[in-house]
Amino acid sequence: MTMSATAAEELALGARREYLDLGLLYLFSYDVELDLEGQEKLGKFPGGVRMNCFARRDLTRVYHVGRESTIPGSGRPAISGRIEWGGDALFLRDDDVAQSDIRLVIHTDDGAIIHMSYLLLGYVGPGGVSRIVNGTGKDSFGTENRPYEAQIMTSPQFQTASSEYLWINDVQGIGFARAQLVRSKFRRITCDVYALS
Amino acid sequence: MNPSTSPPSPPPAATSTPWGDRNVLIPKRLQYVLTMEFVAGVTALHLNVQPRDGAIRHLFEQSVATLPDGTRADLPLGRIEAGDGRMGTETDPTSSALTLRISARLGSAAAPVLIACSGVVNFDGGPQGLHLGGPRYRTGTAFVATRHETASATYRWLNRRQLFGTGRAVFDTESDEMAFTFDLYASG
Numbered sequence: 001m002t003m004s005a006t007a008a009e010e011l012a013l014g015a016r017r018e019y020l021d022l023g024l025l026y027l028f029s030y031d032v033e034l035d036l037e038g039q040e041k042l043g044k045f046p047g048g049v050r051m052n053c054f055a056r057r058d059l060t061r062v063y064h065v066g067r068e069s070t071i072p073g074s075g076r077p078a079i080s081g082r083i084e085w086g087g088d089a090l091f092l093r094d095d096d097v098a099q100s101d102i103r104l105v106i107h108t109d110d111g112a113i114i115h116m117s118y119l120l121l122g123y124v125g126p127g128g129v130s131r132i133v134n135g136t137g138k139d140s141f142g143t144e145n146r147p148y149e150a151q152i153m154t155s156p157q158f159q160t161a162s163s164e165y166l167w168i169n170d171v172q173g174i175g176f177a178r179a180q181l182v183r184s185k186f187r188r189i190t191c192d193v194y195a196l197s
Numbered sequence: 198m199n200p201s202t203s204p205p206s207p208p209p210a211a212t213s214t215p216w217g218d219r220n221v222l223i224p225k226r227l228q229y230v231l232t233m234e235f236v237a238g239v240t241a242l243h244l245n246v247q248p249r250d251g252a253i254r255h256l257f258e259q260s261v262a263t264l265p266d267g268t269r270a271d272l273p274l275g276r277i278e279a280g281d282g283r284m285g286t287e288t289d290p291t292s293s294a295l296t297l298r299i300s301a302r303l304g305s306a307a308a309p310v311l312i313a314c315s316g317v318v319n320f321d322g323g324p325q326g327l328h329l330g331g332p333r334y335r336t337g338t339a340f341v342a343t344r345h346e347t348a349s350a351t352y353r354w355l356n357r358r359q360l361f362g363t364g365r366a367v368f369d370t371e372s373d374e375m376a377f378t379f380d381l382y383a384s385g
Contacts, residue, residue, distance in 0.1 A: 006236075006369060006372065006374065006376075007236060007334065007367040007368065007369040007372070007374050007375060007376035008236050008374075008376045010334050010336075010367045010369070010376065011234070011365060011367050011376045011377075011378050013234040013235075013236070013249075013376060013378060014234065014251055014254075016232070016234075016256065016378065017256055017257070018256070019229065019256065019380055020363050020364065020365060020378070020379075020380045021363070022227070022363045022380065022382070024225075024227075026222070029219065029222075031219070065219055065220050065221065065222055066220070067220075095356065095357075097356060097357050119315070119342070119344065119359070120359075121344060121357065121358055121359050122357075122358075123357035123358065151266075151385060153358070153359055153384050153385065155315070155342030155359055155361065157294075157315070157316075157317070169292065169293070170293045170317055170319055171317065172316045172317045172340035172341065172342065174342070174361050174384065176222075176223045176224075176225040176384070177223070178223060190219060190223070191223075192222050192223050192225070194225075196340040196361065196363055197340075
């Protein structure tokens with residue numbers, strides 16, 4: 001048996017011809033209603049427009065879609081509760097990409113506090129940023145009767161001091177979400193969060 | 198309105214159910230696009246990424262991929278020029294956090310791209326456990342989300358999305374070098 005001389009040889013860098021194992025472990029879902037009146041448009045900056053959005057703490061929910069008490073495939077307690085605080089520092093770039101730095105605090109039903117943060121990138125289409133910032137009438141995204149649903153991907157990471165959920169500190173998450181816009185204002189977000197495994 | 202001429206109702210979407218009562222998962226898709234491989238020198242918990250030809254490639258040498266949203270993307274063969282990063286954080290060196298910033302050049306035109314990676318790396322005993330003795334090669338798993346900045350029109354699709362990576366890490370305790378290999382996926 002040939003002994004590897006370096007770490008690169010140990011991993012066969014450049015020679016691998018098969019995929020690494022990829023798994024997605026469903027953790028929880030959350031629904032957030034955004035405070036439409038509290039959205040702040042900070043104005044035009046080099047590279048784009050900045051906006052701040054905040055969650056309505058009374059209209060959020062963290063839950064398991066299957067209403068399970070444990071995470072199937074893991075055996076750990078399922079995460080359910082509410083979002084106590086949430087903020088989104090949104091940067092609408094000149095290349096029509098929406099870039100967000102989002103932080104949420106989850107209060108679970110069993111009293112734990114989990115901080116979740118993630119960066120978000122989404123392409124809003126040609127002229128999309130202008131429609132979000134300036135759009136009125138037919139130029140805006142979505143109406144009350146037909147909200148516009150945008151598909152977004154998130155990459156959450158977690159921090160908690162709760163002994164019950166310490167395992168989540170070592171998780172890199174991936175979130176599949178839908179955002180609803182009404183008259184070009186972000187109304188609500190629903191997201192499924194998975195752990196990469 | 199005559200019921201027979203009205204258009205059929207579309208099937209209910211996952212997000213059209215009452216708020217907080219969703220009982221179906223949102224559809225998800227992952228499409229493999231790239232593999233990124235590199236070696237980094239390790240000083241304490243700081244990583245110094247070394248230049249490497251062919252560090253960004255497709256496992257099966259494909260040049261085009263169809264992304265989950267239906268768009269087609271040119272896949273680069275790239276070289277890593279330089280980079281740095283760290284394991285853990287300033288306030289908690291034992292955490293599994295992994296951050297990397299890599300500069301690379303893609304394709305035949307050597308288009309520059311900046312890649313920012315954030316994620317986790319897990320070894321037995323945490324990052325501090327790498328220096329506690331034991332077998333020469335310490336292996337672990339790593340998962341990252343990557344964001345990219347490039348001015349190249351060919352690879353503009355990288356600017357518009359995050360890629361998600363599953364990876365392996367091997368630390369050589371004799372040379373203090375760590376090798377990483379990631380499979381990166383586009384999602385939608």
